[in-house]
Amino acid sequence: MANELTGPVPELRVLKPEEWDKLYANLIRAFGGTPEAEEERELWRALTEYDRFLGAWEGGECVASAGAFRFRLTVPGGASVAAAGVTMVSVAATHRRRGVLTSMMRRQLDDVRSWGEPLAVLTASEPAIYGRFGYGAATFQADAEIDTRRAGLSVPPGTDDVRLRYVDPADALDACEAVYARLVPGRPGMVARGPGWERLGVLDPESDRGGASPLQCVVAERDGRTVGYARFRVKPSWGPGGPDGEVLLSALEALDPAAGAALWRFLFDIDLTSTLVARGRPVDESWQYLVSDIRRGRPTLKDALYVRLVDVGAALAARTYRAPVDVVLEVEDAFCPWNAGRWRLSGDAKGASCERTEDAADLALSVRELGAAYLGGVGLTALASAGRVRELRDGALAEASLAFGSDPAPWLPHGF
């Protein structure tokens, strides 16, 4: 029978450092079995927070895993909220569809609650997995393959005052990280990078290059200060019509419009290339408004960060609201029943409270929809149009949907 533990029940317990290799081997095999480069593997080992990682064991072998990094996530209004960054989820193919993931999600969400973290977040290998546990797709990302010879880029005043300089990606890490850190509070969905995480951006194993160059880095400077950076690879190609190389963008951050435009112009103009491939970018990123022909960018959208409200009251009170809102939410949460019931959310751009109430409900929705709407990137009105939010008082939906929205759009800069 599906989703029922049959045979021996694997023992689920907190990971010990000496067990990491076995857990990681199970994870890699669950993802197909191609080993990761040594430097990547060692980074993930270093980032593992053992007290927050679970392994399921049977006969001395690891058959399943789930971890939870200690993250701080930016929410609308700029607060940095404690969030469990769910990661390294795997169940051995020999043990799949027997409820092992369900038992790990049960334990993990109970743990996250006991740690007092109002949110759990993850990126999903497959979108169909996590909705049943209350996760909703809250941020989307744009992929683009920009025909840089035909997109028609024009830049704002001040762009020519920005100086660009090639640097070694590792040497410039601190300066780039300082730029990133300044941007984190300004965009919901960004994660403050704790010690060690900066190395993720400069991992450069040969096996990941796919015929492209080693990672290159250009910093943007004004008056001697670093105001932006881009990391990328170049993949040369020569066709019958001449050079036709690709620029593969890996990261780009800028503190102001001119710095951003200078970096985009640089990436568009690299000789012997005709395509800029940019994946996992913000859906409202400036390049779309710098070009005259956005269709030449062939943008596509993809789900990115999934959000689970572990403590509905604390999570909704931790963010601010774009317009005044005072609504009673009837929340359904079968997997974490402590959230179920009615909550009065009152807030505006300065702050909010969210308390239990016996008052009549204005909107009814499940915790999954609340997670999707939480960072302001998915409208409650849009969810209602799919029947996933029900309006019980006239006007409540428009009021709440406006209030929940975020500008800029939420964005998760990198996976974990």
Ligand SMILES: CC(=O)SCCNC(=O)CCNC(=O)[C@H](O)C(C)(C)COP(=O)(O)OP(=O)(O)OC[C@H]1O[C@@H](n2cnc3c(N)ncnc32)[C@H](O)[C@@H]1OP(=O)(O)O
């Ligand atoms: C945050 C991250 O790390 S994402 C990475 C997730 N890991 C992977 O994708 C690696 C490969 N896959 C796996 O390791 C496993 O198949 C997992 C973790 C996805 C699922 O583990 P299982 O132990 O098989 O899940 P479990 O038996 O608890 O299933 C619970 C329910 O989810 C459903 N389900 C599980 N996986 C999937 C899936 N990939 N797609 C759709 N439904 C799924 C099951 O059918 C079951 O439904 P039911 O309750 O209606 O019967």
